[in-house]
Amino acid sequence: METQRMEGKTVLVSGGSSGVGLAVAKGLARLGARTVLLSRDSDRGRNAVRAVQQAAPGADVDSRVADLTSPASVARLVDDLRDTAGTLDVLVNATGAVGERGDLRPGIPRSFATNYLTHHLLTRAALPLLRDAPAARVLTVGVAPALVRRLKEFAVDGVDANASGVRVLTQAVAWKLLLSRHLAETETSISAAVFHPGLIKSDLLGRQALPLRLVGSITNRFASSTCPVADHLASRTADLGPAGGMVDDHGRTVALPPTISTANADRSWAASEALVHQLD
Numbered sequence: 001m002e003t004q005r006m007e008g009k010t011v012l013v014s015g016g017s018s019g020v021g022l023a024v025a026k027g028l029a030r031l032g033a034r035t036v037l038l039s040r041d042s043d044r045g046r047n048a049v050r051a052v053q054q055a056a057p058g059a060d061v062d063s064r065v066a067d068l069t070s071p072a073s074v075a076r077l078v079d080d081l082r083d084t085a086g087t088l089d090v091l092v093n094a095t096g097a098v099g100e101r102g103d104l105r106p107g108i109p110r111s112f113a114t115n116y117l118t119h120h121l122l123t124r125a126a127l128p129l130l131r132d133a134p135a136a137r138v139l140t141v142g143v144a145p146a147l148v149r150r151l152k153e154f155a156v157d158g159v160d161a162n163a164s165g166v167r168v169l170t171q172a173v174a175w176k177l178l179l180s181r182h183l184a185e186t187e188t189s190i191s192a193a194v195f196h197p198g199l200i201k202s203d204l205l206g207r208q209a210l211p212l213r214l215v216g217s218i219t220n221r222f223a224s225s226t227c228p229v230a231d232h233l234a235s236r237t238a239d240l241g242p243a244g245g246m247v248d249d250h251g252r253t254v255a256l257p258p259t260i261s262t263a264n265a266d267r268s269w270a271a272s273e274a275l276v277h278q279l280d
Contacts, residue, residue, distance in 0.1 A: 003031060012036045015096060017063070060262040080130075087130075091137075115176075116272075117279075144196055148173070151173065180244040184244030194245070195233055200225070266280040
């Protein structure tokens with residue numbers, strides 16, 4: 001897939017200390033972008049910076065610690081970026097987790113907060129910096145296209161705290177697509193897309209039960225430490241394809257189900273705003 005040099009551009013990668021986020025950070029740093037990694041832990045952030053610098057010697061890379069479930073923490077992060085970079089050319093939403101239990105707040109499952117609400121909160125806060133950059137883009141990690149095509153029924157006006165873990169994660173997947181659609185419909189200078197990263201080395205299953213840890217260990221033997229589709233989408237100057245759409249790990253457009261509509265995108269955005277207010 002085609003890539004272009006990114007000198008002079010600033011990239012922010014959430015979930016940048018491991019897995020897909022780290023793979024994306026390595027690739028964009030190799031292309032010359034100033035790369036800022038987000039992590040919940042300073043030690044993990046420093047380790048990730050070293051890993052990126054090893055993959056891209058001489059790269060301009062740094063890390064920040066932020067709690068993406070805290071509006072105040074996200075606001076401080078964006079203020080810092082405004083002071084140090086001025087604008088933001090690319091935001092990559094790569095935060096995610098499996099197996100999280102319990103609620104972050106009453107009525108907000110922790111798994112939903114990590115896998116979707118963090119993306120909404122960070123994106124909305126970063127919009128002023130993105131608007132000030134020419135041809136900015138927001139890229140969000142999605143799931144395999146085969147799973148996306150099955151998104152036929154999910155809540156759009158709120159999250160059901162009593163839903164099963166699978167249904168909560170399904171809703172998070174759908175709302176990420178709706179977030180991208182909303183941005184494409186409402187932001188004239190920002191492109192947005194969801195992408196399937198392919199099989200990337202990750203410790204996502206490292207804290208799960210033994211059978212899942214074994215699956216993760218075996219899978220990592222065949223996984224990649226790079227994410228070419230993210231390099232392609234972040235660096236190219238051409239259009240990203242259908243507004244607010246999705247591409248697979250080869251850069252091909254993924255047909256989305258009718259439920260990923262403008263009307264549902266507006267409703268899920270409004271519901272997301274209501275959920276964010278509960279985090280204040």
